[in-house]
Amino acid sequence: MKKKISQTAVHEAGHVVIGHILGIKHKSVTIEVEQHEFGLTAGYVRYYHRPAIFKVYIGEDTAPKRTVIRKIENFVKAYLAGPLSEGKFVGKHTQEQISGYKLDFENSARYAKNAFGDQGDKELIRLLNETENLVSQNWRKIKAFATILEKARTLNGTQLLNILNEL
Ligand SMILES: [Zn+2]
Numbered sequence: 306m307k308k309k310i311s312q313t314a315v316h317e318a319g320h321v322v323i324g325h326i327l328g329i330k331h332k333s334v335t336i337e338v339e340q341h342e343f344g345l346t347a348g349y350v351r352y353y354h355r356p357a358i359f360k361v362y363i364g365e366d367t368a369p370k371r372t373v374i375r376k377i378e379n380f381v382k383a384y385l386a387g388p389l390s391e392g393k394f395v396g397k398h399t400q401e402q403i404s405g406y407k408l409d410f411e412n413s414a415r416y417a418k419n420a421f422g423d424q425g426d427k428e429l430i431r432l433l434n435e436t437e438n439l440v441s442q443n444w445r446k447i448k449a450f451a452t453i454l455e456k457a458r459t460l461n462g463t464q465l466l467n468i469l470n471e472l
Pocket of ligand 1: 317320387388409
């Protein structure tokens with residue numbers, strides 16, 4: 306199935322706009338098709354710092370642990386915001402209906418499992434709901450960013466930050 310460029314642009318805009326709101330720094334975003342080790346992507350976001358996939362010890366409640374968990378939650382939301390934005394744009398909502406869903410959802414589920422152990426699935430549903438709200442609240446910005454990205458096709462970190470600050 307070939308995806309429309311506007312659909313890809315909204316998907317990537319969802320990642321970037323929601324990520325930015327949550328304090329995530331972006332290296333670049335593109336809607337060009339790229340070959341990666343895991344396959345072809347219709348669009349792609351590069352980050353400066355991604356939390357390492359490691360086990361956060363569930364039993365101990367400490368300040369550093371809470372900081373790491375908050376960081377992981379923010380990345381999960383940024384990942385989910387792509388397919389959720391795309392789904393809102395095309396009026397479809399299941400993993401099967403949205404072509405860009407699989408990889409983002411797998412990343413989210415893996416982070417959630419590492420952060421929350423066997424509570425991962427439950428926490429992922431909470432994060433999905435929270436992200437859905439974030440996407441709705443910022444829908445105007447996501448669509449505005451998508452329109453600019455559709456024309457530019459690729460934006461570096463400085464360019465996208467300037468655009469985000471103007472939205
Ligand atoms: Zn994505």
